[in-house]
Amino acid sequence: MSTPGAWTEDRIRALREKEDLPFVRADASGIVQEINDRFQAVYGWTEAALIGQSLGLILPPSFRDSHHAGFARFQLTEVSKVLNHPLKLVTFCSDGHAIESEHFIVAEKHSDGSWSFAATLRPLTESS
Amino acid sequence: MNSSASSSSSSRDSELIAQLRQSLGMLQVAFDAASEAMVIVDLDRRIHWANQASAELFVGGVPIQLVNQTLADVLKLRPLDAHAKAALQLLDPQLPLPRTSGESRCQVLSPNGDESQVQLLRWRPVELIQSPFLLVSFRDLSPEERALVQQQRFMTDLTHELRTPLAIVSGNLQRMARLSDLPQAVSSRLTMAREEMARIQKLLGHLSLLTRLEVDAEVVSCGDHLLAPLLQRWHHASQELVPNLMLQGLERADHQVVQADPRALMLALDQLLDNACQHADPSMPIELSLAGEDGLGHCILEFSSQSLDPPVSSEDLERWSSPFFRGKPERDGDKVEGPGLGLALARELVRGCGGILSLHQQPSLPGTRTIVRLLLKLRASNAPGAVVAAVRTDPA
Numbered sequence: 001m002s003t004p005g006a007w008t009e010d011r012i013r014a015l016r017e018k019e020d021l022p023f024v025r026a027d028a029s030g031i032v033q034e035i036n037d038r039f040q041a042v043y044g045w046t047e048a049a050l051i052g053q054s055l056g057l058i059l060p061p062s063f064r065d066s067h068h069a070g071f072a073r074f075q076l077t078e079v080s081k082v083l084n085h086p087l088k089l090v091t092f093c094s095d096g097h098a099i100e101s102e103h104f105i106v107a108e109k110h111s112d113g114s115w116s117f118a119a120t121l122r123p124l125t126e127s128s
Numbered sequence: 129m130n131s132s133a134s135s136s137s138s139s140r141d142s143e144l145i146a147q148l149r150q151s152l153g154m155l156q157v158a159f160d161a162a163s164e165a166m167v168i169v170d171l172d173r174r175i176h177w178a179n180q181a182s183a184e185l186f187v188g189g190v191p192i193q194l195v196n197q198t199l200a201d202v203l204k205l206r207p208l209d210a211h212a213k214a215a216l217q218l219l220d221p222q223l224p225l226p227r228t229s230g231e232s233r234c235q236v237l238s239p240n241g242d243e244s245q246v247q248l249l250r251w252r253p254v255e256l257i258q259s260p261f262l263l264v265s266f267r268d269l270s271p272e273e274r275a276l277v278q279q280q281r282f283m284t285d286l287t288h289e290l291r292t293p294l295a296i297v298s299g300n301l302q303r304m305a306r307l308s309d310l311p312q313a314v315s316s317r318l319t320m321a322r323e324e325m326a327r328i329q330k331l332l333g334h335l336s337l338l339t340r341l342e343v344d345a346e347v348v349s350c351g352d353h354l355l356a357p358l359l360q361r362w363h364h365a366s367q368e369l370v371p372n373l374m375l376q377g378l379e380r381a382d383h384q385v386v387q388a389d390p391r392a393l394m395l396a397l398d399q400l401l402d403n404a405c406q407h408a409d410p411s412m413p414i415e416l417s418l419a420g421e422d423g424l425g426h427c428i429l430e431f432s433s434q435s436l437d438p439p440v441s442s443e444d445l446e447r448w449s450s451p452f453f454r455g456k457p458e459r460d461g462d463k464v465e466g467p468g469l470g471l472a473l474a475r476e477l478v479r480g481c482g483g484i485l486s487l488h489q490q491p492s493l494p495g496t497r498t499i500v501r502l503l504l505k506l507r508a509s510n511a512p513g514a515v516v517a518a519v520r521t522d523p524a
Binding site: 073 | 149150152153154155156157159160174176177178180189190191193195196
């Protein structure tokens with residue numbers, strides 16, 4: 001198991017601006033805090049629809065159990081194997097389409113001990 | 129509801145969600161801590177839940193990469209035992225998902241063809257209210273299980289390798305025996321060598337079959353068969369060689385149908401007869417009798433013979449059906465047969481038919497009566513309790 005690297009606000013900002021990729025950021029509870037324009041363009045989600053909602057919304061329903069369990073597990077152990085390397089997953093669009101995307105997920109630990117999570121998504125093939 | 133009550137309710141909800149999240153996290157920690165690879169699949173064989181060990185075994189990644197894939201997408205199996213068909217049923221979408229638990233030894237093949245260590249594959253239905261699921265798990269074999277697999281492979285390879293040279297030696301001995309004008313001493317040694325060779329070949333055949341029975345129960349192919357004609361046929365064929373062989377109690381077998389493989393049953397009876405001929409008093413009858421039913425869905429066959437020897441201890445009697453168990457020295461000038469595999473083979477053949485073989489002795493003047501008891505499964509409609517059980521379990 002790998003522990004998350006020391007991601008800082010600056011590095012996450014750099015990630016956000018990297019290659020103009022879709023970007024999403026969530027708080028320690030997995031609630032979406034931020035998406036960029038590219039994310040909205042590719043996956044169809046608007047800020048109004050997604051900000052304040054669970055990250056699970058951008059995963060197909062069948063993946064949500066595993067996502068929630070993995071998220072809850074991280075909160076107890078602060079150990080994860082999904083961080084800091086490309087991971088091919090399916091992303092759920094606002095219209096119900098699924099797009100296979102390469103996720104690069106990072107975690108940032110704040111001074112108060114809480115975590116936030118950010119990811120860039122590189123769309124691969126599109127499927128329904 | 130005023131704002132204070134609403135705020136309190138929202139706080140309780142948040143607390144409850146935090147608790148649920150913690151419980152879920154704990155469950156996942158426990159699931160991932162297991163060394164067994166575990167997945168839960170639905171009726172379409174799609175993976176709903178996977179633990180870290182399964183992700184490492186199947187894709188070398190993380191559990192979420194397995195979700196929504198079918199077992200066949202992520203897994204190729206090489207089953208190694210008798211339950212191959214059932215194990216492969218897990219992967220074949222044309223077949224219904226198993227509704228009962230099972231297990232099989234197998235190897236997991238990676239996409240590039242690498243084989244895993246031999247694994248114990250287990251599956252168990254998980255009946256949820258919404259729909260049935262199946263828990264599928266893999267674990268490494270224990271050292272004892274690995275040793276058994278190696279031993280069985282060794283025996284299979286050994287018997288295979290020995291067949292050809294033995295056939296060549298046997299053929300040459302036969303050709304030599306056809307030569308005329310051999311000196312008496314040479315001829316008698318040749319006869320002895322041919323008898324020993326026949327014994328080795330018989331032992332090898334038994335050993336090979338015994339090993340196959342241990343690793344592949346499908347060597348025995350059971351069906352429903354009328355018992356009486358089977359026993360009559362065997363008795364008729366055997367009595368030519370063993371005139372003191374009696375068949376008793378056949379009137380009880382009228383229309384009785386057993387679940388058995390006729391070849392396996394005949395071969396088991398042959399072993400018992402060989403054994404009786406070797407050890408029993410030749411002046412006394414050897415009896416095969418139908419002794420009734422046990423009330424648990426079996427008919428009872430008893431194969432009995434009498435010897436002048438005293439009874440053996442119950443421990444020794446138990447070990448008679450172990451391979452090569454040597455109860456007492458038998459190899460002398462008259463008795464060339466040593467301890468063999470006959471009873472062990474008979475036991476495995478009967479077990480392969482779903483039956484049970486046990487040994488019993490009782491004092492009988494003069495000497496001891498040895499009884500080999502065979503419990504053979506009756507077809508369900510024959511068994512007295514079967515109809516009752518069917519009615520009780522019928523949900524309608």
